[in-house]
């Protein structure tokens with residue numbers, strides 16, 4: 001079988017969607033992911049039909065559909081070739097990450113901006129007045145933060161982990177962003193070729209890390225109530241996973257929060273099978289009503305990680321990990337030192353300053369308020385379209401009608417200023433749902449968010465414009 005077509009054959013077998021409609025979507029996905037490049041040649045029709053297990057006329061129809069959507073060029077006598085990718089994104093004075101990363105709203109309150117500035121200046125003044133302190137922050141440090149940084153970390157984590165959690169600095173580490181801590185943790189817990197259980201829709205960074213580290217991902221289905229415990233139990237029995245990675249609160253991308261009953265069931269399974277839990281609580285500070293964390297339900301097994309990317313600023317690159325034990329914390333520190341040396345002492349000092357003077361909490365509250373306003377707009381425009389989200393959340397999950405492919409819709413929307421990402425970017429199994437993640441935050445004003453939502457509503461009402469634009 002042609003190497004190119006192997007995953008297509010599997011997806012076509014697994015899907016109930018007509019093959020001639022799914023085939024162009026598979027091409028679009030592979031173009032998007034870089035698996036296909038403009039100019040790549042498709043196998044001849046007869047070969048393609050044999051590879052995909054379809055009859056000749058279905059394949060001919062599928063290729064014609066892909067051609068109609070502008071994805072391939074058929075050159076008589078020479079075969080079919082993949083056409084160029086969608087035009088580059090118009091950037092709003094930044095990079096493409098603005099459109100694909102999940103960005104919190106940026107509060108514009110002058111008093112709050114002034115507070116951020118004062119914290120920054122105060123830090124500079126402190127350093128200027130104590131020469132030793134400036135030099136200390138310019139030196140190498142042990143991985144994990146100074147005692148003052150770890151104390152501040154404990155203060156930040158306490159409300160997230162509840163009154164029954166006794167936070168101690170010997171179990172808490174400061175790291176260079178959640179992603180950096182995940183890299184260290186995966187390298188510690190899961191060897192190349194071993195299995196990590198993850199949500200079937202998950203933070204794309206975990207997919208990238210698994211690819212980089214040679215880790216096999218096993219998808220546990222997620223629905224509106226979060227991760228499915230029965231599937232996790234099956235995986236524990238038969239696949240011997242080395243850990244469960246989960247993002248149980250405001251899952252990126254679906255915004256679902258795993259219910260307490262499911263969390264208890266998952267913790268119980270993890271305890272019975274002795275499976276470590278990596279709880280990525282990137283959004284954990286956002287909800288007004290805090291869910292009980294996995295770290296509280298299975299404290300001896302859970303690595304709890306959270307950071308400032310979603311409630312203060314991703315550019316700080318500051319995140320915190322609470323290890324299950326002090327010894328485990330030392331093991332993670334060793335792995336992190338090997339991979340990154342340390343988080344920047346300068347930005348860590350700033351984060352500590354902003355926790356201690358209340359600025360971090362003020363930013364969190366402002367981001368939450370702004371998210372509430374954006375959510376009201378979301379409900380106004382897309383409330384009757386099955387959009388899923390929560391009041392304190394700034395991303396949302398939008399199911400699409402059968403007439404719209406997630407990849408095509410997301411590309412079409414991004415060109416029009418809508419921060420949409422197709423389900424394939426998040427999927428860890430071969431059947432991503434027909435949906436996109438919308439991000440309501442970033443540098444966009446409320447008026448720009450409203451304009452983006454109008455574009456989405458208009459496309460849902462007239463889906464044919466997406467195909468017309470590809471032609």
Ligand SMILES: Cc1ncc(COP(=O)(O)O)c(C=O)c1O
Pocket residue numbers: 101102176177178179180203205247252280282307308309314318319
């Ligand atoms: C679930 C989740 N984890 C981690 C990250 C990355 O966090 P950081 O910027 O702290 O590395 C993100 C960012 O989108 C995320 O959604």
